[in-house]
Amino acid sequence: KNIKERVHFIIPDTVGFLPLNFSLSSLIFYSTSCCKKIMNLIKGKYSYIIPGIPSSTDLRLSLYLECPILHVENEAASVLFSKSGAKRVFEVCDLATPISEWDLKSKDDIYSKLSNLIVSYSSIDIWILKHDYEFGGRGIAFLQISKSKHLLEARKDFMNNVINEEKYKLQVENILRMTLHMKIEVIYKTLHKSGDDYINELIRSGGVIEACPTFMISNIIGSPTISFFIEPDGKISNIISYDKIVVNNFIGL
Numbered sequence: 001k002n003i004k005e006r007v008h009f010i011i012p013d014t015v016g017f018l019p020l021n022f023s024l025s026s027l028i029f030y031s032t033s034c035c036k037k038i039m040n041l042i043k044g045k046y047s048y049i050i051p052g053i054p055s056s057t058d059l060r061l062s063l064y065l066e067c068p069i070l071h072v073e074n075e076a077a078s079v080l081f082s083k084s085g086a087k088r089v090f091e092v093c094d095l096a097t098p099i100s101e102w103d104l105k106s107k108d109d110i111y112s113k114l115s116n117l118i119v120s121y122s123s124i125d126i127w128i129l130k131h132d133y134e135f136g137g138r139g140i141a142f143l144q145i146s147k148s149k150h151l152l153e154a155r156k157d158f159m160n161n162v163i164n165e166e167k168y169k170l171q172v173e174n175i176l177r178m179t180l181h182m183k184i185e186v187i188y189k190t191l192h193k194s195g196d197d198y199i200n201e202l203i204r205s206g207g208v209i210e211a212c213p214t215f216m217i218s219n220i221i222g223s224p225t226i227s228f229f230i231e232p233d234g235k236i237s238n239i240i241s242y243d244k245i246v247v248n249n250f251i252g253l
Contacts, residue, residue: 010037025057029064039065053077070232082132083208099124099211106203111180114209115173118145119165122155126212129184129198131205138191139205141184141198142212148183150175 012031014022028034048070051058054077062069072080079085084102091097099121101113114127125146131139145151154175158168181195192198227239 008041010034023055023057025051025055025061029057029061035061035064038067042067053081082206083130084132084206087208098213100208102208104202104207104209107177107199110199110202110209111173111176114143114180115169115176117209117211118151118172119158119169121211122159124211128210128212129202129207130210131202131207133205138188139201139207140187141192141195142187143180143184148175148179150179 012024012027012034014027014031014034018027018030028038042065048068049058049062049065050070054069054071054074058069071077080089084104087097087100087102099117101117104110104113110129117124117127126142126144128140128142134140145155151172154163154168154171157163157171158165163171181199184195184198186192186195186198192201224241224243226241229237229239231237
């Protein structure tokens with residue numbers, strides 16, 4: 001109802017002549033007419049700016065418009081906005097999450113933590129790797145155990161009691177060190193042209209490893225999602241819950 005009164009699209013007139021790498025906040029800040037339109041719209045109303053991670057331009061714009069920014073402090077945001085940071089928050093809140101490891105900062109972290117997961121959860125065939133600060137399906141790769149002859153042979157030896165768990169883990173870790181860069185399937189090959197390139201970026205930015213849900217293996221694709229709002233006083237409100245559509249290879253639409 002009354003959508004025309006509630007939704008407004010304002011295009012800064014600076015779009016045509018300021019550099020392409022300028023943020024939206026910069027384009028608005030340097031557009032006097034755009035700022036005036038926004039100030040007229042929010043005058044006398046409860047309003048606030050919701051940025052990504054606030055920049056100095058966001059702060060200047062907030063002061064100029066006399067409109068507060070709704071956001072956590074920058075230091076907290078840099079942690080909470082990462083996948084590893086979210087995992088730590090979920091752990092503290094005792095929320096159910098996929099079988100996973102996080103805070104991957106080195107190749108040793110990747111090989112050691114992934115080998116622990118493979119040994120501990122033999123029923124999981126696909127392990128998903130994600131970069132900490134990417135979104136929209138970017139920064140994702142996966143390892144499928146059933147497509148690695150060496151991992152399957154090591155698992156078979158362990159299941160048949162040919163080797164003990166300690167030796168099995170050591171074998172898995174050694175196999176990963178030698179073959180992981182060749183066996184992982186990178187989703188966005190335009191971003192990462194090889195497994196080595198992907199792993200190097202994972203080390204630089206940090207990341208997580210997650211077990212692939214079994215329903216995805218059965219070609220039943222879905223991603224239940226909840227959006228909620230945390231007010232400055234700590235009150236939490238559920239905004240919407242929905243089932244996100246996913247396309248092939250773990251990329252959400």
